[in-house]
Amino acid sequence: MDTSPSSPSLIDARQLQLEQALQLLQQAGALLPEAEPYSPDWLQGLVDALCDLSSKDALTGLVNRRSFEMALGREVDRVARSGEPALLMMLDIDHFKAVNDSHGHIAGDMVIQSVARAIGQTVRPMDTVARVGGEEFAIILPNCPTSFGATVAERLRERVAEQRVEVSPGQQLQVTVSLGGAFAPQWVRSSSLLWIERADRQLYRAKAEGRNRACLEPHTDSLVSAEEKGMLFAVTQQDSE
Known part of the structure; x- marks a missing residue:
């Protein structure tokens, strides 16, 4: 399988609609990734932050x-x-x-x-x-x-x-x-x-x-x-x- 950047099976990360996800993390006070926006490291950090947010109780920070x-x-x-x-x-x-x-x-x-x-x-x-x-x-x-x-x-x-x-x-x-x-x-x-x-x-x-x-x-x-x-x-x- 061709996984090069030119492969038509992959999309440009900048095409993703991430504004709502970023707003949600900012409202929750979560730290946003420090890597270059839309880079693989930045996207992985965003996914990790969302997973962490979805597993926690908003009021106490405990596990939900x-x-x-x-x-x-x-x-x-x-x-x-x-x-x-x-x-x-x-x-x-x-x-x-x-x-x-x-x-x-x-x-x-x-x-x-x-x-x-x-x-x-x-x-x-x-x-x-x-x-x-x-x-x-x-x-x-x-x-x-x-x-x-x-x-x-x-x-x-x-x-x-x-x-x-x-x-x-x-x-x-x-x-x-x-x-x-x-x-x-x-x-x-x-x-x-x-x-x-x-x-x-x-x-x-x-x-x-x-x-x-x-x-x-x-x-x-x-x-x-x-x-x-x-x-x-x-x-x-x-x-x-």
Whole structure:
């Protein structure tokens, strides 16, 4: 295949309509490529910047829900292959609606950003922190021993509770969070949905027990579910054919 500049199968990069993409990056405060405009390096930098922008939550800079789901799927596969423990935690800001109702949505955004910073300052660089809903976050902690899960969850809860969010001059808010966590079953082919459901059940339990607390699925409950047994049987059956 002829890939020379004169090949009719290639187009001049200057014919591309990139104004909207550039405007989007500028509005997001992203750094534009420093290479010669429309050069291969410049175009690659533009693509990389757009990919990075599409994977992040605009308000907090954390991973967005789509990227979180992709990362969770990869972690499910990794745990099934390696057998290393991995913890998924779902985190929800307590009484967040009251913040918006009493102080306005700008104050609500400030609270969300403060909680995001607190989480980011507490977890490891290898962990994935995502904003998956309005006031809901998710954290994937690979290679997290079961004996360490409760310590991590409590550290996160305390770190958020220590924050004081100045929503207006002289007015500060203290916010708390509820957390729920579950470990992926090791050496078992599971699914992202089942893992999220397990963590969500513990989050609902934390809220039902009074909020501002962390509840983790007891290790004895982290057994293979009927759905996972079915998935494991299906994989085994396919391998034998």
